Amino acid sequence: MIQVLISGLFLGGVYSLLAVGLSLAFGIMGVLNLAHGSMAVLAAILYKKTLVLYPFSPWTFCVLATPIFLGFGFLLHLIIVAPFRHLSLSAGVVASLIASLGVALILEDLFVWWQGWEPISTYITFPTFNLMGLKIPGLRAILLGMAAVTIGLSTLFLKKTDPGRSMRALAQDKEAASLYGINPVFTSMGALGLATILAGVAGIFYSSLYPLGPREGLDLTLKALFIVVAGGMGNLRGPAVAGLALGFIESFAGVLFTYTSTDTVVYSLLVVYLVLKRGGRQQ
C-alpha cells in the first residue's frame, strides 16, 4: 500500500509539472493548448536522441534544452495565440483549441515518422535506497525533488520578477496592463515559452520513469487539463496539488483495475468533475 502511495507521489509530481504549464497558459492568455502534451513528447524524443550521442542526466538536459523549448513556445504562440487575439474570449478559446488540436495531430504523425511506434524510454540506472524498510528508487526521488524545485522557481518567477508581474497583470486585466506599458504580445509569448519549458521538463522526467508512446501527447494533455480544471484554472498551487492527487488515483486504479480501465476511471472523473463544477458557467 505504501509502495503504491510512493509510486503515485512520483507520477503525481510529473503530472503537476505538466499541469502547472497548462494552467499558466490558460490563466494568462485564456488558451486551452491541446498541443501541450505533444511538447512533452517532443522533449522526450529529443532527450532520447541526445542520449545516443551524449549521456546527459535528465536534469542537465533540462537546463541545456531550456532555450530550445522557449523557442518552441514562441513558435507555438505565433500559431495558436497570435492569430486569435482579436477574437472575443469565448471565440478565442475555441479557435485556439482547434488550432492547437491541429498542431497536436500534425506533431503525432511527425513523431511516429521520426522515431517509429516504439515507446520512448530514457531510463538511466540509479541506486535504490532504503528508508525505514521502504524501497525508494533514487532516480524517482531526485526527479520528484526537481519537479518541486521547478514549480517553486516558476512561482517565484511569477511573483518576484518584472516579467512575471507583467504576466500576472496581463492575466488580471489586459487593457489596464497595456495602459501601464506592458506589451501583451511579448508578455503572452513569454508565458507560453515558460509553459512549454515546463511541458518539456515534464516530458523528460516522464520518459525517465515510464515508457512514453509517440502518440500519447493528446492523452497527457487531457490528463493535465483534468488536473487544471480540478485545481482551478489560472493558478499554480491548485494544479500542483491536483496533479499529486491524480498520480495517487492512477496508481491505485492501476492496482485495482486493468490498464485500459485506469484510463476510463481517470477520464470519467474528468467529465464528472466538469459537469459538477459546471466550468462553463464560471467562464
Place this chain on the structure above:
Amino acid sequence: MKPWQMSFSIIILTALLLSSAVFSKGYVGIFVFSLIINGTMAVSYDIPGRSLGLISLGHAVFFGLGAYCFGISISKGLSFFPAVILSVILSFVGALLVTLLMAGLKHGYYSLATLGILIIFQKLFETLESITGGSAGLYIPETISKLHCNLLAAFLLLATAACHVLFSRSRWGLYSKETEASEEAAEAIGIPTRTVKILCLMTAAIPACMAGVLHLARNSHVSPVSGFSLTLSITALLASRVVPLRGILGPLIGALLITAAEEVIWTKFEGFNQAWFGLILLGAALYQGINFKRRKTISAAAENPLSR
C-alpha cells in the same frame, strides 16, 4: 438560407440519392456511401454547431453508440429491422444521458468534455470484451444488400437535412440563436435554455447514431477506434466549418470536399493522414482568425472615414 442555396442543396441531395441507387458496388459505391455518411455527420453536427456555437470534439460518440447497439443486437440473433429499432431506442437513451451531462457546459469546457467522453467510450468498449469484442471489435454477417444500405443512408441524409431546416426555422431554432448570443439574456426573457440545448443536441445525436447503424450494416465491422473515432469527429467538424455558407449547403459541400480530400490523403500520404487533418484544422482556425481581423479592420474604417 437564400433561395439559390436551397435550390443548390436540393440538387446535391437529389444527385446523392440517385448516385446511391446507381453506384452501390465497388470503389465508387464505397465512396458514395462514405460521402453520404460524412454528409449526415456534418449536417447533424451543424445543428448545435451553428445555432448554439458549440464545438464538439466527440460527435463520433453517437456514431459509435449506434453502431455498437446494432452490432450487439445482431449478434444476439435479432434480424435487421428489429435490431435497428432496438438500437435506435438504446442509442436514444445513451445519447440522452450524454446530452444531459453536456448541456450545462459552455465554449472550451464543452469541447474538452466531449473529447473526454469520446475517450471514455473508446476505453470502455475496449474493456467490455465479452459484449463488444474488445479492441478487435464486432464482426456481423451481411444483413441487407449494399444497394439497400446506400439507399437507406441517402434517405437518412435527406431526413437529417430536413431536420436541420425545420429546426432552424422553428421557434426552438430562434431560441437556440438567442441562447448562443447571451444565455443570461435568453433566460431573463423566459427561454428555457437547458431544454433548448438538450433538444438541439438530441436532434444532432440521433442521425449520427443512425449513421453508425448503417455504417456497420454495410461494412460488417466496428471497433472502438473506428466507431468512437476522433478522426470522424474532426471530419464532421471540418466539413461543417470549411465552407462558410449558412444552412445545409455549407456542410454538404464541406462533406464533399473533405471526403474527396480524405480519399487522396489515405491513398497518397500513408502514415501522414492525421497530420493532413491537423493541417486542414489549423488552416480552418487560422482562416477564422484572419477573416475576423480583416472584417474588423473594414468595419472600423467604415465607422471612421477620417482614418483612411
